[in-house]
Amino acid sequence: MTTLGLLRIKVLRGINLVVQDIIASDPYVIVTMGNQKVKTRFIHNNCNPQWDEELTLAINDTNLLPIILAVWDKDTLTGDDKMGDAEIDIKPYIKMMMKLLDDDDQELFREEGRVVGIVEANKKMNCLVEESCIFWKNGKMIQEMHLELRNVKSGQVQIQIEWINNPLHSKLPTFV
Structure with missing residues (x-):
């Protein structure tokens, strides 16, 4: 199976995570897609942890299995x-990447810091707390997400995603 590219997920921080122990929690994040599983370190005794860790998944198909982010208490x-x-x-991020292939839209991706797409928060369609911007920075397309955790009383996680191209695969654009 050919890897199209890598998805770098920067797990920034948790906000108002639930208390699992007596006064706090020792949270860490696990991100899974299919049989791939990556995780952050745990932060001791903190319901508002700062991870600032990069996790990477190999993307073999743009019709992706769901990517699930789960927060756990150690x-x-x-x-x-x-x-x-x-x-x-x-999917909105991949759609915007495919727009790079269209010559008419190349100009969108020349201006540093430019917002090239916005994904609206929609509780039925995604876990976004607020709209999510896809922007062009340092020759890369980055999306910031502020996610509401499900199946819990409270908690949010902020992440950034970025595509890393497989130079052996030509179907997706190369960022320069």
């Missing part, structure tokens, strides 16, 4: 507790 003596999850919808 426990030493018992099993870890799930603190909620969210689906990362990268």
Whole structure:
């Protein structure tokens, strides 16, 4: 199976995560897509952790399986507790990348810091808390997401996603 590229997910921070232990939690994030699974380190005793960690998934198909972000509480003596999850919808991001192939839209991607797309928050369609901007920065297309965790009383996670091209695959644009 040919890898089209890599998806770099920068897990920035958690906001108002639920307390799982007596006064706080020891949260970490696991991101899964199909049989791929990557995770951050855990942050001790903090319901508003700053991870600032980059996780990477190989993308073999743009008709992706769901990408699930789950927050867990690290426990030493018992099993870890799930603190909620969210689906990362990268279809709008992939659609914007495909726009790069259209010669008429190339001008969109020449201006540094330019917003090239906006994804509206929609509780039925995505886990976004607020609209999500896709922008052009340092020759890369980046999307910032502020995700609401599901299956939990409270909690949000902020992430950024970025595509890393496989130079051996020509169907997707090369960013320069």
